[in-house]
Amino acid sequence: MRSLITIIGIGLLWIANISHAQQVATVRVDYHHSGNAKTEHFALDRVLIEPLPWPGNLNKNIDHTNRGVNLFEVRDKATGNLLYSRGFSTIFAEWQSTAEASKLERGFQESIRFPKPTKPVNIKILKRDTQNQFQTVWSVDIDTDAQDVVRKQAGSVRKPIPIQINGASSEKVDLLIIGDGYTQKEMTKFKTDAKRLSDFLFSVSPFKERAKDFNVWALAVATKESGISRPSTGKYQASSTGASYDIFGSERYVLTLDNRALREIAQHSAYEFIEILVNNDTYGGGGIFGQFSTAAAGNDWANYLFVHEFGHHFAGLADEYYTSPVAYQTGNDIQTEPWEPNVTALKDKAQLKWQQHVKADTALPSAWPKQSYEEAARQFQKVRADLRKNNRPESEMSALFKKDLHESSLLFSKDPNFRTIGAFEGANYEAKGYYRSQMQCLMFDRSEQFCRVCQDGISAIIDLYSK
Structure with missing residues (x-):
């Protein structure tokens, strides 16, 4: 496949999304992940060759970052040699900790992608045990040259919009922004939203300093109506990706449970990471490590939503807040150190994950105005719940968020440990x-800067994918 050169404007040269040397096909394995609170099962759905060549760096096929609830490995069937691996998390794992999972079984669609091997392979999906060690939970042999492998034709490829292109995909992190809930007449709005929010992403460290390591593409399939479904208000609308509010009963949680619809759109662009922009004004979003993230593009807090949820999806960052209700539990026993790079159970201070940033005289745990913060948070959550219950205008919710951020920032800024890197209880x-x-981080509240530890966690993933 020859490189594609797109010229946008005078003197702007956009380099092809696939380099001359990059000729390896992209394999996608679709499978079903099902079970209940105590069991899980896997079943192969289909194996596909996607229409575009593999976008990744073939010199960085092995993942050493130790992120995710799960890990998948692709090994040569004959020799057992490890060819490719990536950590990831799943919607199933979140659902498994909900109340519903103790009452019934459900199944979820999932996919893994990797560069096409030359020989049959064995694929293993591993999951962390109670000691945080990966153990095999599913194994399947696959021949990517078999007759029943689905082969997508390149002629049917949709053309993504180049938002920011800095080089060949094999040398960059490829971020695909997919629009959902945009009508044909709103395609210009989608492009503007994608550009606006990606620009903000690259104003936040460490994305700011590493912007040249990214390519950003945008792609949307028009819908008949603006916006996506919000069942809690009786609003149900057709969606190109299947995205919806109210996932697992949380009014602000936006995900798609239709993995096939999502992947059928995404396969038309080079990508390693996906952010779905939903054309809604209501506050909401979500993010699953190694799968995708979502954000309401029309909300006053869209900048925060886009970057916060991308932090989950891109780097496996944990939520650091703890006063807002969530629909699922962490699934972690506090006796076990969480795998996420930005939170800790602090069982061994000498092996603190971010020890290199902690000064010798810093107390662990570290003091902060926790009681005052929690008292204010309880009142905030009560008002927030009342606003949603009474279906008040989104402007009132936005004003409440602004007030909450101002008051908590003022509280923190007066504390002597405000800039301290230590271990602050509550996460x-x-x-x-x-x-x-x-004390404060973009993963804790609606402030717009990542803490030093989150920045490190993000940088490690950028290094995994970029040259």
Whole structure:
């Protein structure tokens, strides 16, 4: 496949999304992941060759970052040699900790992607045990040259919009922004939204300093109506990706459970990471490590939503807040150190994940105005719940968020440990037992900067994918 050169404007040269040397096909394995609170099962759905060549760096096929609830490995069937691996998390794992999972079984669609091997392979999906070690939970042999492998024709490829192109995909991180809930007449709005929010992403460290390591593409399939479904208000609309609010009963949680619809759109672009922009004004979003993230593009807090949820999807960052209700639990026993790079159970201070950033005289755990913050948070959550219950205008919710951020920032800024890197109790949805590295971070509240530890976690993933 020859490189594609797109010229946008005078003197702007956009380099092809696939380099001359990159000729390896992209394999996608679709499978079903099902079970209940105590069991899980896997079943192969289909194996596909996607229409575009593999976008990744073939010199970085092995993942050493130790992120995710799960890990998949592709090994040569004959020799057992490891050819490719990536950590990831799943919607099933989140659902498994909900109340519903104790009552019934459900199945979810999932996919893994990797460069096409030359010989039959064995694929293993591994999951962390109670000691945080990966153990095999599914194994399947696959011949990617078999007759029943689905082969997508390149002639049917949709053309993504180049938002920011800095080089060949094999040398860059490829981010695909998919629009959902945009009508044909709103395609210009989608492009504007994608450009606006990606620009903000690259104003936040460490994305700011590493912007040249990214390509950003945009792609949308028009819908008949603006916006996506919000069942809690009786609104149901057709969606190109299947995205919806109210996932697992949380009014602000936006995900798609239709993995096939999502992948059928995404396969028309080079990508390693996906952010779905939904054309809604209501506050909401979501993010699953190694799968995708979502954000409501029309909300006043869209900048925060886009970057916060991308932090989950891109780097496996944990939520550091703990006063907001969530629809699922962490699934972690506090006796076990969480795998996420930005939270800790602080069982061994000498082996603190971010020890290199902690000064010798810093107390662990570290003091902060926790009681005052929690008292204000309880009142905030009560008002927030009342606004949603009474279906008040989104402007009132936005004003409440602004007031909450102002008051908490003022509280923190007066504390002597405000800039300290230590271990502050309250993180990972738990008031006790889990700790974050700094008092304030984009993963803790609606401030717009990542803490030093989150920046490190993000940089490690950028290094995994870029040259």
